Amino acid sequence: MLSLLAFLTTLSFSSFASTSPTLAKTPAFILAGDSTTAVQSTGGGGWGTGFLATLIDPSYGVNKGHNGATTVSFVDGGDWAAVKKLVSGATASYEVYVTIQFGHNDQKSEKNISISEFKTNLKALAQDVKDLGATPLILTSLTRRKFDGTELKDDLSDVVPAARTAAADSNVALIDLNAASRKYVQAIGSENADKYNLVSGDRTHLNAHGSDVFGRIVADLILAYNGNLSSWIEKNATLSGLIADGVYA
Ligand SMILES: *[C@@H]1O[C@H](CO)[C@@H](O)[C@H](O)[C@H]1NC(C)=O
Numbered sequence: 001m002l003s004l005l006a007f008l009t010t011l012s013f014s015s016f017a018s019t020s021p022t023l024a025k026t027p028a029f030i031l032a033g034d035s036t037t038a039v040q041s042t043g044g045g046g047w048g049t050g051f052l053a054t055l056i057d058p059s060y061g062v063n064k065g066h067n068g069a070t071t072v073s074f075v076d077g078g079d080w081a082a083v084k085k086l087v088s089g090a091t092a093s094y095e096v097y098v099t100i101q102f103g104h105n106d107q108k109s110e111k112n113i114s115i116s117e118f119k120t121n122l123k124a125l126a127q128d129v130k131d132l133g134a135t136p137l138i139l140t141s142l143t144r145r146k147f148d149g150t151e152l153k154d155d156l157s158d159v160v161p162a163a164r165t166a167a168a169d170s171n172v173a174l175i176d177l178n179a180a181s182r183k184y185v186q187a188i189g190s191e192n193a194d195k196y197n198l199v200s201g202d203r204t205h206l207n208a209h210g211s212d213v214f215g216r217i218v219a220d221l222i223l224a225y226n227g228n229l230s231s232w233i234e235k236n237a238t239l240s241g242l243i244a245d246g247v248y249a
């Protein structure tokens, strides 16, 4: 039994030795989402920039987060076609992951997107990624940082369970950013949470420092999902420790 295990270990190490002991190819990350993924700009700014900064060369990523996007507009406006083109161009040389995070705009009544449609749309996006030979990761929506007294508001409670269900239904990895970001923001409190605001009073979008902190949360969730990525995602034990302890970073 032991010698069989030793043999298998040798085998798996030798077959991947040219790149990494655990991944056949270098990973690449394409980020699909709304302004809470997008690069810092007027009216936008999410975790994407901070997450991509953790990648170790030659691993790379592209942030396709689009301010105001829903699961409908992202497809209709051509962003999804752009994501698919990036994926197709990368799969020969990279193990490609596509993060899919929507909900903040889908939930707005004027968008007229039902929860059932939201779920169906997420599943369709994930299936497209699989069809291209890449790995979809469905993320629950980054929390807003609005408090009711000392309690963090739970204003995404329609889209978050829907994303969890969409991932489970389609056998896609769920990265529960909403749960992790809520836990941290609730722990640090309203005053500290406001320090991540892109502009004063905007408790949805993140400034550059906030992107690093919440990007770290995403990086750690992705590492927990697949430890084989650890040669490609830089760790920061100090920052991860503060987040885990619920201490403002
Ligand atoms: C909302 O969506 C439903 C279902 O797609 C459609 O029948 C209805 O016309 C839409 N309403 C508006 C105001 O766009």
Ligand SMILES: *[C@@H]1O[C@H](CO)[C@@H](O)[C@H](O)[C@H]1NC(C)=O
Binding pocket: 012, 021, 022, 023, 225, 226, 227, 228
């Ligand atoms: C990690 O790598 C090993 C060896 O290649 C593989 O058997 C395993 O399925 C990988 N784990 C994940 C979560 O992909």
Ligand SMILES: *[C@@H]1O[C@H](CO)[C@@H](O)[C@H](O)[C@H]1NC(C)=O
Binding pocket: 236, 238, 239, 249
């Ligand atoms: C790690 O996190 C700490 C705390 O946020 C920060 O001061 C430091 O610059 C980070 N280190 C790197 C290499 O990003």
